[in-house]
Amino acid sequence: MHESIEPLRLRRAPVVRIYDVGETTVLVGPDGDAHELAGPSAQLTRAVLAFALAPRTRAEIIAHVEALSGAPLTDAAVVDELLGLLRRLEILIPATPPRRRAAGKRPRLLLGITGAIASALTPGLVGLLQQRGFEVRIVATEAALRFVQAAALEALVHHPVRHDLWARDPALPVPHINLAAWADVVLIAPASATTIARLAAGECSTLVSAVALSTRAPVLVAPSMNLDMFAAPVLQRNLAQLTADGIHVIHPGTGRELAEAPDERVATLGPMPPHPAIVDLVEAALRIAVTRRRGAEGPPRDDAAWDAIYRTHADD
Missing domain, CATH: 3.90.930.70 (Outer Surface Protein A; domain 3)
Known part of the structure; x- marks a missing residue:
């Protein structure tokens, strides 16, 4: 022994x-x-x-x-x-060696949360993202804030949770543009069917959808809903449209859908994957985007740098 x-x-x-x-x-x-x-x-x-x-x-x-x-x-x-x-x-x-973050500035992640019940679990996702080296800021739909308190999230990230497309804030005169430019990567998790439909249609009535459609950074979307909704033809068409538009659509996991009645919850496809899997995918997407910059160090920091790699790399 x-x-x-x-x-x-x-x-x-x-x-x-x-x-x-x-x-x-x-x-x-x-x-x-x-x-x-x-x-x-x-x-x-x-x-x-x-x-x-x-x-x-x-x-x-x-x-x-x-x-x-x-x-x-x-x-x-x-x-x-x-x-x-x-x-x-x-x-x-x-004991395993701690995960080491590459030298340089922390990657900046803008987290969008929407009106799926998995938004109630957002504090855990934020904590894991921070542990893995991301600087996190949050935008939310009004529906998302029915499931999680903005104050709790603000205590974690030390920044306001933005939800108003028309907010008057000298620090963010045009919130969706300012936040879109700030982000190195955008993650919408959980993504409700409503937000997915907005993105597929190019509809910018919420700050979450407006930022996602305005940024030049990689956008990852993690659908989270019950199996019947996920399998609906219109939802699948919308996801296919997002994929065609260059948005990274995360495959759902298998779990118990919280929106179902407690005694009817069975493990099915539909909920977003566990938080560690989501963070792994974010890191991979950002790493691939940086690699396409042909050896440049760190995430792009301006619009021209993103234009050189994102949604314009068919000739690579």
Whole structure:
């Protein structure tokens, strides 16, 4: 067992299923398998988990346990057994190097949210985008703000959530043009059927659609709706039009549609993919766009630079 653990640096998983009560610690694995540890075993578990907030090797963990006990371990098997259990339950996981962002300015992402119920999950998407190195600002339709509070999003991005196409703001005299020029990439997630129809028709009655149709940056759209709506011929025609127009249409995932009644929710095609998958796609689209600049570093910063690569690369 020493050989399988020794080379690894282990850390506590971001999400664990643990609770303490009295002198007992209960560990639960992803499959629901529960293990109840009491007395010294619970104390050892708590000490190891606290120490493993940072990546640790087996040797470092044993040295830490010895330091806490004030005496060398005569038999490390008890620690090895605990480490094995914590790994099986996915409470300790192998540490991986942090994702490194390329040097230079942070890419600027304009997030558009619309009247799909998945807008309620926007804070999680914003947090992940920020973790992955994006500077995020948000525009919303009025319908989107029925599902999520603007104040909550503003606390995350430290900028106002824009929703008024005709707002009077000296900082943004023409909001849809100013925001369209600011963005290195535009992501509309979730994209409702209504917003998709607006984009397909070139209809700019909301700030979200006006920005998306005005920008020279890549635009990604993540449809999110129930299966029947997603499969509707008119919706499919609209998505085909967006694709033909050079907009990046993200394929939906399979999940439980929140708009359905709780006892009728079954896993179907239609909801937008999980947030990590969406961010992966955004990074890929931006990376491809930058590559088309033939070796230039960083995202384009002006209209001419975007004109050189976006929707005009048929001769590449």
